[in-house]
Amino acid sequence: MAADSNSANPLDQLRLSLMQEVLPVGLAVLERARQGGPGKVVEAFTAGSEDPIADLRQEGEPVARGVRDQLDAVSPGLGNPVMPVSVSVDEPATVEQDGPDDLLPTLRRIEERLEELRRRLPEPQQE
DSSP states (O other), rough: SSSSOSSHHHHHHHHHHHIIIHEEEEEHHHHHHHHHHHHHHHHHSSSSSOOOHHHHHHHHHHHHHHHHHHHHHHSSSSOOOOOOOOOOOOOOHHHHOOHHHHHHHHHHHHHHHHHHHHSSOOOOOOO
16 A cells, blocks of 8 residues: 555545555546446456556556646645655854864865866867
8 A cells, every 4th residue: 555554644544545546446447448348347357467456557547647636736735645754954064163274175175186187188279
């Protein structure tokens, strides 16, 4: 099941299961019935596949994705799950934090590497 098992709300788990598991299978069955009638639907189960439900889920997933996206357009999170995220900001080091004594060696090291790079690059040709 694609729903988060740690989710505290069983209704959310049910909705996610319906959206991610049942909807694609149902849409694939409907499309098969529309294209070839009941025989085309039964074919999914009699064609010798080891997991016909997984095959139907895969077959219906592109259409189901479109339906979920349309539901999200109506209300964000309705079709696709809204995942909680954690955002943190690491403050970059400043001269005051590192101290001016740490900055000069770093700048010298950068300058030396740039000079080494210039020595290794070919001279630009003039016309």
